[in-house]
Amino acid sequence: MTTSLNVEALRQAFPVLNQFVYNKPLVYLDNAATTQKPYSVIKRVQQYYEHENCNIHRGVHYLSQQATEAFENSRKYIAGLINASHSHEIIFTRGTTESVNLVASSLGKLLMKQGDRVLITGMEHHSNLIPWQQICHENGTQLLVARINDVGETDLDHYKYLLEQGPKIVAITHISNALGTINPVKEMIHLAHTFNIPVLVDGAQSVAHMQVDMQDLDCDFFVFSGHKVYAPMGVGVLYGKESWLEKMPPYQFGGEMVDQVSFEKTTYNSLPFKFEAGTPNVGAVLGLETALRFVEKTGFEAIAAYENELLAYGHQQLGTIEGMRFIGQAAKKAAVISFLVGNIHPYDLGTLLDKMGIAVRTGHHCAQPLMDRFQIPGTVRASFALYNTFEEIDKLTEAVRRAVTMLS
Amino acid sequence: MTIEAIQQQIIEEFSAFDDWMDKYNLLIEMGKDTPLIDAQYKTNNHLITGCQSRVWLHAKYKDGKIYFTADSDAVITKGIVNILIRVLSGQSPEDILKADLSYIDNIGLKEHLSPTRSNGLVSMIKQIKLYAQVYKLKMDN
Known part of the structure; x- marks a missing residue:
């Protein structure tokens, strides 16, 4: 060998x-369930809690500024690694599941009304299935599901046929966790775009195994978890095109994501903070950067x-x-x-x-x-x-x- | 035989083997002796769903005692189903309700009764105790 x-x-x-x-x-x-963590990642998280721990984006003091800078540098690094157009297109979440739920809820509110449907494939993990199923149910419809052939590939003719049925959103997995199938997502995204339908790609299984490029794929949303790419649990990424994220309503409400608050009215913070309510998992984000650098270097x-x-x-x-x-x-x-x-x-x-x-x-x-x-x-x-x-x-x-x- | 006596018997049968492979071979063999659920009862009504393997359980009450028949689609699960039924079938509702099932730990099969294992066995024990509860209430009335 x-x-x-x-x-x-x-x-x-x-x-x-x-x-x-x-x-x-x-x-x-x-490893498709979770990957193990290298020393460098474990040490990075430990170092954060030993020397850098602080709440970010709000303190004027030294530690807070240091932690904020480290956190935002992680965002910049990840944006560069996956070739996003802007670092504010990277939203930190708890993982793939939360990323999908965020898009389903927020983009669902923006785009879907009674009778509207979402298109997925027959090989989706429950986390890229149930959030969309819920949105469909709320709109009195069912999911459109692209068939899988006998060897476990998406039937592209059926996928095209379903695109013609006018779904409002397409959500597809990059790699099947159960079968290992690599979907031709670039082609599937291009097809959906000919109908002006936005596409979310579930990259939970792909990021540890291949380089993903947001400009090349041209997907509207790409989601993944840290823990499947040698990073800590409890952190994940939502990449979204700026044009969509700007239009979408917030998903959760609280601190950090606001601009002006009175008892009558709140105006929301700009991207990416609009989608990052509450204190983020700073240590895990720094660990995620270290893990991705490890993969990139390897x-x-x-x-x-x-x-x-x-x-x-x-x-x-x-x-x-x-x-x-x-x-x-x-x-x-x-x-x-x-x-x-x-x-x-x-x-x-x-x-x-x-x-x-x-x-x-x-x-x-x-x-x-x-x-x-x-x-x-x-x-x-x-x-x-x-x-x-x-x-x-x-x-x-x-x-x-x-x-x-x-x-x- | 009492529940304790049968449990002791099973512990002794397993104690003859040190090696895990021999223990599992015995467990697989024991699964084959399970008093099988009648085909007419092997339906969703008698199905106990676990995430990983499925168990069907039927209870019949006769002369103050409950008799269980069962099946599972996984043979290791079926083996454990059988060693539970061997102990609990043909006993009074009262004895079933107060039965201590820690003998499963003693024979080194504890992990199969972990709630996180999702093989249907924990739910099956709950179901067995529920049957006992129901029949006890019927007797008391």
């Missing part, structure tokens, strides 16, 4: 990986190339197991392998893998309609990150083989 990543050195940077579970070295293959292309090798090797090795069935075999796939073996229930397989020190996810992956599409109760999902190794895939394969023998 050839790779430009020094994986052994990278692994040393992640303290969690260096431990035993049930007396076996931990094999962590649940190299998006090198990471993607290495993870593709892991994916190919995983398919090849697991494919030697009798009865192996891969759920999701899209031509373009991220490093996620969802599978079933024979008639074995994923819960049984996952339980035995756990006993062998292997952390995988089992179940419906918060994508129940997608599992219904394939008429399965769920899958076992192994998802890889830059610190996983070929040896770990060998261990996974051997463990699956042992579990299958026990369960057959």
Whole structure:
């Protein structure tokens, strides 16, 4: 195998990986759920609380100004990394779920009225499904759902057909958390724009695995979570085009997001503060910047190339197991392998893998309609990150083989 | 046999094995002995939904005792269903209500009864106790 990543050195940077579970070295293959954190991120958060902790944007004193500057520098860095036009197009949230809820609520109020609908795909995570479903229900309608084909790709003809039905908003995942499918979002965004429909892209699964460019994608909104890209939990990003964010009403109300307040009336602060009510998670934002710098320094292309090798090797090795069935075999796939073996229930397989020190996810992956599409109760999902190794895939394969023998 | 006596019996059966694999092999085998729910009852009315695996449970009251039959789509869940039913089926509502189920910890299967496991087992125990409560009320009246 050839790779430009020094994986052994990278692994040393992640303290969690260096431990035993049930007396076996931990094999962590649940990265689509959350990634582990490198020392640099942990130290950054620690340093913030040891030396910099302060409420931001309001104090005249030294510490507050320092913390405010660090926080706003993180925003600038992230805006640059994803190639946003302005740093005020970056809104900090608690995560992908809150970002989607913010857009659904606020853009929903701006654009949708009785009878209006939202278009999604059949592979959405519940967090990019239920907020839109609620908006549709409030308007007396149902979601428009683009079909998924047998290998787990979005049926683009059906997507085009649904665009012609006049949805007011399109919300699509960049990468399916359950299948690994990489949607052709650039093409899908372009198609939606020919009908003048704004598009939100759920990037929860993509940011750790590829470089995203807001100008190139031309999406109207892009959302992601810190914790899936080696950053702390409880922080996420909403990118929105300035033109939309300016027009949208605030989502939450309180301190920080206001300009003038009297008991009769309040005028709202400018972007991005209009959407950042209350004290933000400053430490986590600084940790997010550190994590993204770590990914950038490691190299998006090198990471993607290495993870593709892991994916190919995983398919090849697991494919030697009798009865192996891969759920999701899209031509373009991220490093996620969802599978079933024979008639074995994923819960049984996952339980035995756990006993062998292997952390995988089992179940419906918060994508129940997608599992219904394939008429399965769920899958076992192994998802890889830059610190996983070929040896770990060998261990996974051997463990699956042992579990299958026990369960057959 | 009393609930305690059956629990002791199960603890002894498991204590013969040190290795987790042997324990799980025994659990999987035990699942196969589950008193199976009659096909006519294997419906959504008798379904206890967990996020990960599903359990069907049926209760029948006869001569002061409750008899349970069940099934699950996952064999490890089914094994635990069986070791719960072996202890609680054929007992009086009163005994079921006061039964201490900590023997599951003693055989090293505690994690399966964690509420976060979402395999339907915690809800199943609640359902069993609920049946016992209902039949106890009926008896008292």
